[in-house]
Amino acid sequence: MRSCILVTVLAALLALAVACAGDSSSTARTPSAGHDASPAAASFDFDCQAAAAAAAPAAAAFPLEVSDSAGNAVTLQEPPRHIVSLSAGHTEILYAIGAGGQVTAVDNTSDCPAAVNDLPKVDAFSPSVEQIASLEPDLVVIFYDPGDLQSSLQALGIPVLNLAAPESVQGVYDQMALLGKATGHSGDAERVAGEMKEAVQDVQSRLGDAPEAPTVFHEIDTKYFSAGSGTFIGDLYGMLGADNIADATGEAYPQMSAEAIIQADPDVIVLADEDAGESPETVKARPGWGSVSAVKNDRIYVIDPDIISRPGPRLVEALRTLAGYLYPGLFP
């Protein structure tokens, strides 16, 4: 019985942990690496250290109605000016589309751009309705409702958009458009998404010269949890034409059998669990992993989980970084 409860919790928390990787302790390191390949045409970059450019919202389209991913229709009378964002990905999107000036408070996993570190913090996983209400927001963006959060806030007259973590790159564009509309930055959102698509296209266009699709194992956790297709991370690998060994499971976040990983013989291993002490050295030292191509050819890479697991503007950076790992010849 304990196990059954745990499994339910596991399923919920898995999605959360992956969608919102990164906690307040990782504030200090917000790398903006991975954009050293400087293509002429597509130079989109979302730099956490750069000052966030904010623009005044366009009020013309208001009042308006938007539907969130939970199916709730939310009516906004005028552009929100006191937004509370409860996920790091949405915070980054809001700043990317020029709505940063309207953000009043963020959750404790949000640490990018640097400007948010000065804002009041709300707990992402057990948010306090009382605390959020006391911030007097006119829009709250959440990615997960631990239970009655949305209805409690709405009962207080606070509009809430429940936007589940996107499971694909297209999902990020969709949420950018939706948040653009809701915040009075439709034009900005469209422009930024266009730049991102261009940058993504630029990366993909260079893949045409790739000899063949490398197989990859993406490690989320020391017990070999991974991300398959149908997740944001899996979609990034799919867009790069990589053969993700977790796809064979048909699950979103499967735990891979050690011997199945060795058998699949990945060309590349990407570690998103450096926080848990894993490194290329520890992977090489794992008994039985010596004959894996990635180990033999020294192609084990460490990626900052924040850039790959936050569905937001840094997906471009994530894509470029992964492209460099998968195709070092094409992305020097």
Next chain:
Amino acid sequence: MNILRRAVPAGGEAPAAAAADALATGRRALPALGGSAWPRFLLAVAALAASILVATSVGPAGIPLEATVRIILSHLPGIEMADTVPPLWRDIIWEVRLPRVLLAGLTGAVLAMSGATYQGVFRNPLADPYLIGVATGAALGATAVIVSGAPHAWHGLSLLPLAAFAGAITSVVVVYAVARVGNTLPTTTLILAGVAVASFSTAITSYLMLRSTTHTLSVLSVVLGSFNTATWGEFTWTLPYVLPAAAVILLHGRLLNVLSLDEEQARQLGVDPERTKLLLLGAASLATAAAVSVAGTIGFVGLIVPHAVRLLWGPDNRRLLPMSLVCGATFLILADLAARTVDRPAEVPVGIVTAVCGVPFFLYLLRRTRLGAIW
């Protein structure tokens, strides 16, 4: 009274002696107590050997049985028959699959044997080896290391099992110290203290887990239990605790029989119940702590296997303990085989398999035999 003077592992005894035993322990003579226990025990050992063989030759990586046998035999001194086998297969069988199978077997053996011990000492059919906080203590210890962000390795040692082990032992010692009244150890107090300490550890573990979203998966792996990253190192790390503990427990089957009487009666029979309780609980807890530190807190095995053995072969602890050990190993090896094959190449948490497969079988036995007749 002859029960006190007889040699301990009594094989091939006469039915008359068994009946005398049953009378001496104040129990109804059950059919299961008649006849020699050896054929059944050897059958169980054969089943264990077969399960090891099957589990080693079946897995997500399809490796032919012949190659598997070659690889294993080639590790015996003086035999080299794996020349033609790809190194990848050799790694999978020898470095990944075999240590995993053996670690699962060792863990199952420890949990079932410790469960039988706890049930005997506490005279409570609901007792399992986690009753006085071993599992929750281990989970708390491991979680503390995981969320601290400290590297999990320290001077070549893996910190995780060390922390889990320390947490488990601390928990048991605290429970024991709280429950001790003078020189006696009232079992009711012990159970209550155990439940209280377990709730406390669980609360802290849950809090740490929710605070640190990045490490949720690692913590849950410990809580649900998994053999996915089993190594020879983990196997050998548990042996120094498990082997002496198993020896102590197996040699005390007869005293455990006496202990399952009233403690007053046991004392009249010349047994020091406090000393025996302490020794048995200490050994069972130590072995469980070592197993939990590498396997995580796999539920159910320690509760169900001893009962199943009891239903099939009777309550005599001299047979129950070794039989639980062997059957626990077999059960967890097969459960882990299912864990890594039903959803290949993905894993199913083994604790879920033990519950899903174990419960129906146990309910069937319960229905057929009526536990009350034995317990």
